[in-house]
Amino acid sequence: MICLELWYESILVLMTGYMENAEVALNALSICSFNISVWEIMISLGFLAATGVRVANELGAGNAKATKFSIVVATAMSTVIGFVVILIFLCFRRSIVYLFTTSDVVADAVLDLTPLLVLNLFLYSIQPVLLGAAVGAGWQNLVAYVNIxxxxxxxxxxxxxxGYLNGYGVKGIWMGMNFGILIQTMVLLFITWKIDWDRGNFENTSFRID
Structure with a gap:
């Protein structure tokens, strides 16, 4: 699943390389997607692993209430940290951008992408936790289909x-990227919300834990 996400972002960066003024657009997208966003993703991946282990353990023990509580707590904590990261970036965005470039043109392009970057940071504060819950529940195949x-x-x-047909450029490419992440997050949130954790079919999880 992580590979699917990394390939997804890599393909979008590759697409950006074929645009007009590709050097500036590619630098701006790379700074946003592979630098600033990755700072938060590293934290979120920790929540993914922790949530997956916790959910699997609680389901294996037959404790549905603790499973739901673990997911809620992990999601809340990750979201709060995401908001903190967003606030730090918004307060010091110009200084942060110049950590990665000395070009004023590239810096302005990154700052122009700020709304999309904020949305990306917010989504990545929630999505990995839901992925962790799905993995812990043994839904790897389902999540792979949702990702694809x-x-x-x-x-x-x-x-x-x-990006290409409507002329939005790098903004359009990242809009598409964020929309894909949004769709995945909403689907995982719906599945997590609607599943009956008390009566769900988690035999595979119980088998792994035993």
């Missing part, structure tokens, strides 16, 4: 349409 549909069937084509 959200990223490769929705996100990339939408990025091409907005």
């Amino acid at each position: 549909a959200s990223y490769y069937i929705v996100g990339i084509p939408l990025g091409v349409i907005l």
Whole structure:
């Protein structure tokens, strides 16, 4: 699943390389997606691993209430940290951008992407926790299908349409990327919310824990 996400972002960066003024656009997107955003993702991946282990343990013990509580707490903590990261970036965004470039043109391009970067940071404060819950519950196949549909069937084509056909450039490509992440997050949130944790089929999880 992590590979699907990394390939997704890599494809979008590759698409940016074929745009007009590609050097500035590529530098700006790389700073946003592979530098600033990754700072938060490293924290979120920790929540992904912790949530997956906790959910698997609680389901293996047959404790549905603790499972739901663990997911809520992990999601809340990760979201709060995400908001802190967003606030830090908004307060010091110009100084942070110049950590990665000395070009005023590139810096202005990154600052122009600030709304999309903030949305990206917010989504990545929630999505990994839901992924961790899904992995802990043994839904790896389902999550893989959701990833493929959200990223490769929705996100990339939408990025091409907005970036190339509608003329939004790098903004359009990242809009498509964020929309794919948003779709995935909403689907995982819906599944996590609607599943009956007390009566769900988690035999595979119980087997692994035993």
